[in-house]
Amino acid sequence: MTGNEIISLRESVPPDVREQEPHDTEHDATNLDQADSRLWELNRKRVCVLVGSAMLQLPIWGFAMNYGVFQEYYSSNWSLQGSQETTGIIGTTSNGVMYLSMPFLFALFSRRWARRRRTAALCGAALTCISFLLSSFSTQVWHLVVTQGIMAALGCALVYSPTTLSLGEWFTTSNRAVAYGVVLSCKNIVGSACPFLLRVLLDRYGFRITLRIWTAIAAGSSIPAIFLIPTHPSSISSSTHRTRKIPWHFLKHQTFYIYSVAIILQSSGYGIPQTYLNTYAHEVTLLSQTSATLMLTLFNVPGILASSFFGYLSDNKHFPLSAPTVTALSAVSSALSAFLLWGLTSQGSMALLVLFTITFGFFASGYSATWGGVINELEREAAQGNEAIDTGMLYGLLNGARGIGYVSGGLASVPLLKAGSASSVAKFGYGTTYGPLIIFTGLTSVFGGWGLIWNWKKLPHVM
Template identity: 50%
Template sequence: MTFGIFQSAYDGQHKLGGSTGVIGTTTNGVMYLSMPVLSTLLEKENWAPWQRTIAIIGAALSAVSFLASSWCTDVGQYILLQGVLAALGNAMMYTPTTLWLDAWFRGGNRATAYSVAFSIKNIVGTGTPFLMFAMLQSLGISQTLRIWAAAVFVLGLAGVALMPVPPAAASRRHRSIPWSFLRHQTFYIYAIANLVFSCGYGLPQTYLSAYATRYLHLPAAESTAMIALFNAPGILSTIGFGLLSDKLHVSSSTNTMISAAGSAICVFLLWGLKSNTITGLLISFAIGFGFFASAYSSTWGGWINDMEKEAADHNEAINSGMVYGFMNGARGLGYIAGGLSGVGLLNFGALSSSKEWAFGTQYGALILFTGISSAVGGWSVLWKNWSCLTDTRT
């Protein structure tokens, strides 16, 4: 969530060869794409008892990788250590804990539980940019990475130790992996929408600081604040959207549309117009997009509830923890596609000859891509409602 801060520091090291943006893209890809595999394996009979051990190994692998990266001298080394090994360690730590969370709240309030977890992520994303910026300025990249490695190891082990394993997780055994959810369109509707939305979601986090510095000439500290402004609103919106699902029983498709439409409006009206000349517009975009886009993940609990109901209607088994892992996999594909597209979009440049509009800057194509991916991320509502209407008529 704070890679943009590190990317600026890496770009300042002129001896590094290659595009530093690939580091962040690889990190997201490896971490999220490994989650479907890990969640499936860790729910199998032979692997389920090893969930806590896998989480501990993941914390150690991530910490060692960050520590080793403090001696990196080129982009390729950073990609291997941070983009691959540290990301894999993070996934090994994250996947078992989300399986436990799902098991604890399988009887109800799942969306709210997920939302609280996402809210904590946003709390970290709000404070960490300032911490990382201060450390990078005063200590440099190498020392910052060593301190971060120690923090990952200590906090990771503490978190794994404190989180209780639900009794059902230790005793539940599956004779076979339930794949029947792949036969129903609901999974594909939400997975594809999630993939498309994720293509644009990571781009503002990566480029917002550089954009603010280049066009608004903000000092480095104020540009860093843009990342914090992006994450802070999500502290409330993630919990709010979870409560909409669990307490007010707003449908998951409606929740998804609200999040996606709000995100797209913020991109087109706030980032795309005069944000390159009016600081207040860019601040408003960071807050607004952060509010609606961060809440998108909170709709996943409702999605899984829909798939469980569909499975029950067909008298089929479904493993909700495994489905959650597959949703993370779809997000990972989106992050990779968006990250790789971002480089090409920046090279494509302006969409307008007028420099008065943000669409006329080098970021014009990237802004348009972000807005479109956000809007299309809400298409699940239209498809799902159309499907229901078709079923009713038939």
């Protein structure tokens, strides 16, 4: 072949072919940079969602978890018109309204109103702040019930539901339980720190100024946190399709009902120590009022680690445990704590009561952190049946079951307390006025892990 022919052949080759190799190299490098950039942006948004969700635990749960501080203040500094005993329903009403409204709110913002999540959360923050501000001007007891027990609770639920939906969507099956656990740990930090804050404010300024300060705290923490939590793109895109509805296939699976019943039972007993631990410590173990109040803090502190720990157990890859195993570990351990520690406390046995408070607080507080594993299990069942599943809606229904448990336990505690011994002093806690409550707490706690018994045929595959 002559030189002219070689030159002719080279000139006949298209320019894009001659430059293909360097062009592909540059294209691959660009793709890698774009992938790194997308990954960095994804991680940044996940961190923002986690931080925002953690911050929101203060305005959402700070009052509801620590209403007992206000209740104690009202009992010794009564200045309102109406029955003083009525204030006792404010705390249970607040928790009940919040949890029972969550299934409806989760359904509302899961699909069609997904675009309005941030707006709804801001409206909820506004309602919460307005409610606490109005309650500071209360002159009759029913004013407190309406503003604190109902209006503020609805506002908090309106903040919690859309932001928690976004939290579950930004974290996948492999790390969702850990994310829930971290946020629940922050909830327990709030429950541990706020009693001291509220007590100092109440003693120094009274309940009216305290409520106005709390209004400012709620506004200052909720509004920035809400703006840190973006709605996941998948929900925004799905909300544009008017025909797409919430998939309810999981209602056909027994697994959903097994765990729902377990949550109702565990929650009905979980609220008992929170309500009566203070008075039990003061009346039975004869602790000072300060030491008795400290028990509530000791109850919440272990939950800071417990929620992250049980969330990790549900997601860990080194020693994978099934959802029935993790829930049973939390439920059975808290039941043993109630039966063997709380039930055997006697007059002056402060050490045993402290041990119960810490162990029950750890294992019982971590129970809700196991829901991430429960949702993962239901997702796998849906995948096996080639069914769609809305994890946000599912999480809302689990919270609704928790609300039913709280209300049921509160209603049951009154006749159980009356059924106990007339004496507050006995050799063991079982023989006191609180004996039936102790037994009720232990039994309902252990049945919170009955999913493992229902799943007994799969025991060889559980571990």
